[in-house]
Structures are given as structure tokens and as C-alpha cells.
Amino acid sequence: MSTSTSATKPNIELEGIIEPPYEKSIKENESRVYEFLIGKEKVVEKKDMAGNMVKKAQFIVIRQDDPLKEKRKLELSRVHVGQIYKHLLNGNKKDW
Numbered sequence: 001m002s003t004s005t006s007a008t009k010p011n012i013e014l015e016g017i018i019e020p021p022y023e024k025s026i027k028e029n030e031s032r033v034y035e036f037l038i039g040k041e042k043v044v045e046k047k048d049m050a051g052n053m054v055k056k057a058q059f060i061v062i063r064q065d066d067p068l069k070e071k072r073k074l075e076l077s078r079v080h081v082g083q084i085y086k087h088l089l090n091g092n093k094k095d096w
Contacts, residue, residue: 020060020071034061034074036088044075057081 019034026032048054056075063072076084 003064023061023063023072025075033064034059036061036084037071038088040082041088046075057085059084087095 037060042058043055044058045053046056054077056077059074059076060071061074062069
């Protein structure tokens, strides 16, 4: 099998099944602006540091400072998701 290094047209169907990368944790005193893709949120179960299963809210977001506008997964604990979810339910699409 041979491979070619020439560019080809994007395969939309293939791109639809590729999982987006995870967004890095936000550090204290750091701010970021995200576009949340409405309807792509879900609850996922993950192991915490102690190995216990916990539920997290997972959003698909695009960082506004990303020139490629790459989709990323942003996972938040139940403690931090409330305010964001409230704004999404109210249709707020501006910075808050």
C-alpha cells in the first residue's frame, strides 16, 4: 500500500465520526471565550483521581481565539456546570 502526501478534499462523513480533542483545564485567573455548540452537550461517566466513577457534563466548544476554529470537548464537574447550563437554556450567546 502506498500513500501520497498531496492534499485531498475533506471527507465530511469521516470528519463526522472523528472525536474532537479535549480542551485543557482552565487555570485559576485564566479566562477563555468559547462558542458552545448547542445540542451537543451530554453527561459522561469518568473515573476521578481516586478511581471512583463520577458524572461530568461534556460540551463541544470552539475557542474564539483558535484561528482553525477546531471543535473540542470541554468537561465540567456538576459543581461548575450550573451557571453555564443556565445561560445556554436562556439562549445567551454573548460573553457573560
